[in-house]
Amino acid sequence: MKKQPKPRVAFFDFTDCEGCQLQFANMGQTLLELTELVDIVNFREIMSEAGQDYDVAIVEGAITTDNDVVRIKKIREKAKVLVTLGACATIAGVNGIKNRRPLEAAKKTVYGEKGALVNTIKAMAVHEVVTVDYAINGCPVYVPEVVAVLKCLLMGKPYVVPNYAVCVECKMNENVCRYEKDQECMGPVTRAGCNSWCINNGNRCYGCRGLVDKPASDAAKDILQKYGLKVEDILNSFTLYNDSMGEKYDQEFK
Amino acid sequence: MTKSSNKIDPQNLNIDVHYLTRVEGHGNIVVDVKEGKLAKCEFQVIESPRFFESMLVGRSIWEAQHLTSRICGICACGHTLASIKAAEDALGVKPSDEVVMLRKLLLYTEMLDSHILHIYILVAPDLLGVKSVMPLVKTHRPVIDMALRMKRMSDYAGEVLAGRHIHPISYVIGGLTQAPSREGLEKLYSMMLESRKDGEETVKIIKTLKFPEFQRPTQYMSLTSDDEYAMYDGDLMVNGEKSRVRDYRKLFIESVVDYSKAKISKINGKSYAVGALSRFNNNFDKLHKKAKATAKELGLKAPCHNPYLNTAAQLVEWVHCLEESITILEKILKEGVKEDKVVVSSWPKRSELGKIKYKPNTGAACVEVPRGSLFHEYTIDDSAHITAANCVIPTNQNMGNLEDDMRKLVPELLGKKTQEEITLDLEMLARSYDPCISCATHLLDVSFV
Ligand code: SF4
Ligand code: SF4
Ligand code: SF4
Numbered sequence: 254m255k256k257q258p259k260p261r262v263a264f265f266d267f268t269d270c271e272g273c274q275l276q277f278a279n280m281g282q283t284l285l286e287l288t289e290l291v292d293i294v295n296f297r298e299i300m301s302e303a304g305q306d307y308d309v310a311i312v313e314g315a316i317t318t319d320n321d322v323v324r325i326k327k328i329r330e331k332a333k334v335l336v337t338l339g340a341c342a343t344i345a346g347v348n349g350i351k352n353r354r355p356l357e358a359a360k361k362t363v364y365g366e367k368g369a370l371v372n373t374i375k376a377m378a379v380h381e382v383v384t385v386d387y388a389i390n391g392c393p394v395y396v397p398e399v400v401a402v403l404k405c406l407l408m409g410k411p412y413v414v415p416n417y418a419v420c421v422e423c424k425m426n427e428n429v430c431r432y433e434k435d436q437e438c439m440g441p442v443t444r445a446g447c448n449s450w451c452i453n454n455g456n457r458c459y460g461c462r463g464l465v466d467k468p469a470s471d472a473a474k475d476i477l478q479k480y481g482l483k484v485e486d487i488l489n490s491f492t493l494y495n496d497s498m499g500e501k502y503d504q505e506f507k
Numbered sequence: 508m509t510k511s512s513n514k515i516d517p518q519n520l521n522i523d524v525h526y527l528t529r530v531e532g533h534g535n536i537v538v539d540v541k542e543g544k545l546a547k548c549e550f551q552v553i554e555s556p557r558f559f560e561s562m563l564v565g566r567s568i569w570e571a572q573h574l575t576s577r578i579c580g581i582c583a584c585g586h587t588l589a590s591i592k593a594a595e596d597a598l599g600v601k602p603s604d605e606v607v608m609l610r611k612l613l614l615y616t617e618m619l620d621s622h623i624l625h626i627y628i629l630v631a632p633d634l635l636g637v638k639s640v641m642p643l644v645k646t647h648r649p650v651i652d653m654a655l656r657m658k659r660m661s662d663y664a665g666e667v668l669a670g671r672h673i674h675p676i677s678y679v680i681g682g683l684t685q686a687p688s689r690e691g692l693e694k695l696y697s698m699m700l701e702s703r704k705d706g707e708e709t710v711k712i713i714k715t716l717k718f719p720e721f722q723r724p725t726q727y728m729s730l731t732s733d734d735e736y737a738m739y740d741g742d743l744m745v746n747g748e749k750s751r752v753r754d755y756r757k758l759f760i761e762s763v764v765d766y767s768k769a770k771i772s773k774i775n776g777k778s779y780a781v782g783a784l785s786r787f788n789n790n791f792d793k794l795h796k797k798a799k800a801t802a803k804e805l806g807l808k809a810p811c812h813n814p815y816l817n818t819a820a821q822l823v824e825w826v827h828c829l830e831e832s833i834t835i836l837e838k839i840l841k842e843g844v845k846e847d848k849v850v851v852s853s854w855p856k857r858s859e860l861g862k863i864k865y866k867p868n869t870g871a872a873c874v875e876v877p878r879g880s881l882f883h884e885y886t887i888d889d890s891a892h893i894t895a896a897n898c899v900i901p902t903n904q905n906m907g908n909l910e911d912d913m914r915k916l917v918p919e920l921l922g923k924k925t926q927e928e929i930t931l932d933l934e935m936l937a938r939s940y941d942p943c944i945s946c947a948t949h950l951l952d953v954s955f956v
């Protein structure tokens with residue numbers, strides 16, 4: 254049997270903190286094992302040389318300039334498979350917060366007289382510009398999920414993202430609910446898959462994995478009921494990650 | 508990348524390194540020599556601006572840590588600590604000694620992590636004449652395995668202490684949302700003891716590598732303290748003079764340059780350096796004795812004026828931070844983790860949110876992060892919402908110094924080296940600063956209306 258050529262993987266980053274790529278670099282041994290299955294041809298974080306051809310593009314970061322739009326379209330043309338890595342690329346992440354203020358005003362207040370020179374557009378998730386084949390949520394990504402997605406990718410299977418709330422995982426982990434402790438938490442409307450990472454460590458969920466498909470119907474109803482919560486109230490008090498999802502809740506609530 | 512040519516005309520040299528690789532974020536080096544004169548010498552930051560200071564305005568002070576951690580994945584713990592300290596300064600909150608100890612531990616382990624990443628992934632390939640760490644996986648496998656083991660130790664520290672290394676979860680205003688487990692701390696302790704010999708091995712390797720010769724004395728700024736090698740807290744020190752952190756705006760001036768999305772800072776109208784070499788030069792006396800011995804072994808003496816040796820200073824700090832971390836862990840393991848002194852809630856009570864009146868105030872803080880002094884400053888209103896914010900990033904502060912180094916270096920190399928060699932020397936110089944560009948483009952000079 255002829256050996257299949259290894260797929261060539263390239264990493265690209267847009268506007269972000271590069272934390273998700275670093276999660277990759279932090280995989281250590283697992284990353285070395287991965288290099289036996291794929292050829293990493295472009296990983297600017299750790300290499301100087303850059304391969305020009307690739308099959309799989311792993312994209313990190315949000316689209317925030319005209320130039321980004323052109324660049325991501327080119328990457329899409331070349332790549333057979335496009336993966337978004339992390340909240341910035343998948344839902345625009347914290348970058349979406351800048352969409353709250355009118356762009357011209359934001360530029361002017363931040364850059365003063367030089368504002369006009371600044372190239373910036375509304376922060377967008379990658380899927381708002383090009384088609385995405387695999388989306389990995391989280392700020393940062395959760396390594397076990399990254400591995401699961403890559404397995405699907407290598408086998409040519411789709412990856413199914415959970416469409417239930419973080420509360421489901423949180424209860425399995427036997428955490429005391431933040432609402433029980435007179436705290437707030439975004440778990441009831443946030444898409445699971447991180448194993449309720451932040452609550453396990455004593456904090457609250459900030460919603461970094463984005464909302465479940467339809468917050469009004471897919472939210473953790475038992476929790477909402479138990480503590481007399483409304484989906485709108487939760488969305489109003491947590492806006493770190495959902496500003497870029499304006500349309501989503503416009504559709505649901507307006 | 509530039510095209511190479513062996514015969515160069517020293518009168519006309521044009522270097523344009525696009526997308527400097529192996530640094531965080533995106534930077535370009537542009538050098539232009541016309542008729543033997545240096546016409547242009549720039550380090551351009553071309554990454555998209557991120558608007559962090561603008562994004563902070565209007566948000567609750569309790570969100571600042573979560574948000575500013577996302578400025579940089581590699582210094583997430585440093586941003587977390589600077590943010591928490593600035594918020595505490597604004598709110599008048601004082602953490603317990605136990606909390607401060609755990610914060611120092613987190614900061615030291617971030618130094619361990621970042622320095623080892625820089626030494627092995629970013630610098631070693633240059634010194635060994637290869638393009639990346641990838642070929643080293645084949646040719647130097649035991650060394651790579653060792654580097655991964657050292658990295659694994661510091662990553663594990665982040666997991667045990669803060670829930671995760673990138674964007675720590677449990678470190679918040681006032682304390683930790685959860686105390687680290689004894690089991691985890693014990694495992695970390697034994698991993699650290701193991702790391703000692705990997706550190707010794709690394710010193711042996713770095714000792715044999717040749718750093719380029721270059722000298723340029725400059726102004727070195729860092730925190731300083733009478734009690735310890737200052738990283739978590741202290742006064743500012745530059746040119747042998749001390750000043751208070753909250754007066755930082757009087758000490759250095761930042762200005763916007765057209766070709767860059769980051770600002771350039773100056774002290775006394777001149778560029779200055781921050782980072783491992785500055786701390787080493789300012790605070791050598793306070794280093795752990797093992798770190799001093801490492802410096803001696805590497806031939807590094809304070810004051811050192813060769814910026815390429817920032818990497819050697821990082822290794823000295825690696826040894827220091829490992830030994831300090833071991834000391835802290837021994838104390839915690841002996842006395843036990845005092846949950847009552849450490850654990851706090853990440854936010855005020857839900858039933859009280861919006862009902863408490865706070866004193867409008869401004870708080871500022873500085874923490875030494877791997878690349879140098881990091882400042883956060885927030886002004887809050889009576890609902891503890893942020894009305895103005897400023898973050899000063901090490902890479903911005905180093906930018907002017909790096910350009911001045913390049914301005915001195917290029918004429919020294921003209922006629923002696925090929926364009927290709929000069930380009931590599933410049934890239935290595937930039938990489939020796941370990942520039943973290945995604946942070947630097949947060950853009951500043953914010954006067955909020
Ligand atoms: S998703 Fe979060 S961790 Fe990942 S790149 Fe964006 S800000 Fe960084
Ligand atoms: S609301 Fe938060 S703490 Fe409560 S069950 Fe859901 S995820 Fe867990
Ligand atoms: S608990 Fe919430 S904020 Fe934390 S990682 Fe999971 S989705 Fe993100």
